[in-house]
Amino acid sequence: MDPPGRRAERPRHRHLRSRRRAGIPLLPGPGDGVGAAARGSPVSADVDLLVGDGQWLTHADPAGGARALRLSDGPSGLRRERADGSTIPATCFPPAATLAASWDPDLLEEVGVALGEEAHRLGVDVLLAPGVNLKRTPLCGRNFEYLSEDPLLAGVLGAAYVRGVQSIGVAASVKHFAANNQEHRRHSVSAEVDERSLRELYLSAFEWIVAEASPWTLMCAYNRLNGVHASQHHWLLTRVLREEWGYDGLVVSDWGAVHDPAAAVRAGLDLQMPGDAAAPPLLRAALADRSLPEAAVAQAADRVRRLAQRCGPERPTTGIEDVAPAHDQLARRAAAAGTVLLANDGTLPLTLPARSRLVVIGRQASRPVIQGSGSAEVVPTAVSTLQESLRLALPDVRVEFAPGYDWEELVEGRRVPRDPDSPAAQRLRAQALALASGADAVVVCLGHPHGIESEGYDRLDLDLPADQDRLVAELVLGAAPVVAGLTTGAPLVLGEWRHQLAALLLPGFGGQAGGAALADVLLGVSEPGGRLAETWPLRLTDSPAAPTYPGERGTVRYGEGVFVGYRWYDALEREVAYPFGHGLGYTTTALTGIEAVVVDPARAVVEVRIGVRNTGERPGGCVVQVYTGEDDPVLPRPPRELRAFARVRLEPGEQREVTVELDGRAWAFWDVVGAAWQRTPGRFTIAAGLSSRDLPLSTTVTLPADPAQPRFVDEDTLAERLQGR
DSSP states (O other), X not given: OOOTTOXXXXXXXXXXXXXXXXXXXXXXXXXXXXXXXXXXXXXXXGGGGGBXXXXXXXXXXXXXXXXXXXXXXXXXXXXXXXXXXXXXXXXXXXXHHHXXXXXXXXXXXXXXXXXXXXXXXXXXXXXXXXXXXXXXXXXXXTGGGBOXXXXXXXXXXXXXXXXXXXXXXXXXXXXXXXXXXXXXXXXXOEEEOXXXXXXXXXXXXXXXXXXXXXXXXXXXXXXXXXXXXXXXXXXXXXXXXXXXXXXXXXXXXXXXXXXXXXXXXXXXXXXBSSOOTTHHHHHXXXXXXXXXXXXXXXXXXXXXXXXXXXXXXXXXXXXXXXXXXXXXXHHHHHHHHTOEEEEESSOOSOOOOTTOEEEEESHHHHSOOOSOBSTTOOOOSOXXXXXXXXXXXXXXXXXXXXXXXXXXXXXXXXXXXXXXXXXXXXXXXXXXXXXXXXXXEEEEEEEOOXXXXXXXXXXXXXXXXXXXXXXXXXXXXXXXXXXXXXXXXXXXXXXXXXXXXXXXXXXXXXXXXXXXXXHHHHTTSSOOOOOOSSOEESSGGGSTTTTTTTOBTTEEEOTTTTOOTHHHHHHHTOOEEEOTTOOBOSSOEEEEEEEEEEEETTTTEEEEEEEEEEOSSSOEEEEEEEEEEESSOSSOOOSOEEEEEEEEEEOTTOEEEEEEEEOGGGTOEEETTXXXXXXXXXXXXXXXXXXXXXXXXXXXXXXXXXXXXXXXXXXXXXXXXXXXX
């Protein structure tokens, strides 16, 4: 039986059945009495509302009841600019990649509330977040801003984030719609994606968030989708988003993403940002020659007014000093919750007696990289370091530090590798190795300097800097147990030394409190709560996008189809370094049984119950993951897909039953010919476990046919797709 009050253990994974409005009353929509006709003003007067006023503001319409609104980055903290262009400090929370590793919707909602509170206090009406694009390639420079390679996980967590932000009266802006999965040539590249892959993967997280959180705004992408710029893609912005999903919010462009203002408005764009003096005359000319319908302008302007009504009256800028300490503690808790323990021989958590020696190595421990680069970059209110946090937490232990390596040089955002055999690199390495000799434990912090992972360009490879690779390879040859921590927002390819470590942690980008949070995890004050939200491959060439990234002649073909992330590796039975969903805790967990009951055959609703028990000696948590797969699919389908998950925290020896509900979408594929979600009758396997590769429990259900018979077209198998690349 589920205990009362534990929402995360009985999640609402009912595939778009509800239209939850996050407690926000619905206001009149376009055409419901707030339009130009109701105000008695001509449609041409609406044009100014469709284009921003400068970099961050919208135009006001006092006659129409709309004040000017302020928009601001970003996903992990406010980037509110002053008049002189400087940035007001704000809490720098862990970015989306780290938050997603928590697999905790309640935490994402709590962080969203905090971001909304800071936006409210800094006079920001629209927070340009969250980013929910799928992680198609591990090279994407902006992956640290995105949640997952899996659309369900991205959708559930993104919806929670949106609900938190908007509960304060601040609009969230879900981005980047759609198929913005690389930074390379992002302004012009055309993502060539078949409709089934779009529906099942690249649009799915957006669809979930629209249905479950009703975001007040949604941001279109820079790239082209199948040849058409996202900002003027009628099928995407009108047919799918508004007509099929029923979206009633505002669509805003990414900054500078509009190429043809009139075409964008015709397609369904409401607000072009930033301000552009050339746009209003072009829109008025299009109205005059009737190439732009008046109704399209009126609808877009009404949506801008409606957003202003939702955001409420202008609020004074009061500053965040009163909430900053609490938000710093939340950032610390969130960073620990997103820290993934990839391997552990029992060394962690560290237990160090008085007068023992703990050696900390690495620039990341003293000058941490807390976030990625680009528009998401935050000026933090404070920054903790692992070096100082350990010294404060262990007053009776000798905590000693050596840099071990120096940062690489950056030239136009690209790294210039330092030669590991250079005199400077050898000297730093020798100092670190000498200090580690005779230590009771060694913690080495690894990762790239600030600027390698960034908006605007992609990474060149998945390698650690050569001098860091050499350093840790020599450290593990010593007598002291070595614990490594990886500061990164995306996967790395690690050397064979990873198998010789005492423990391997992935704190990722930890935000401003990441140093203190990592100390908490190392010492057992906090549990390493993270589970991987993306697969870590053994080699870059193993990844699904490797054969077609970054594209050629202005296009990139998504030739892998629906086989992205773990779906790809599992279909090919390809070995990975660390699988999707993987992560260890400081206790052990056993899944003790699984039962699936078809509670509504007509709608294919299935209730799944899983027993889980803490078999260790410490309190701790795990993430129970539920996957489904069709036993004899009529179309090429992944062998298993995540359909539900639940975080569970248990006392030693405690056992609990976790219940999740799956509905028809859990078994369905997109039927391109029938233009609908369909399922074929037959047997499906339901598997439960602790990662996509650790699924000890399974059962089957047999489901009837859909009332509407599918009219699908045979597709290439995965093998045929591979041959055709």
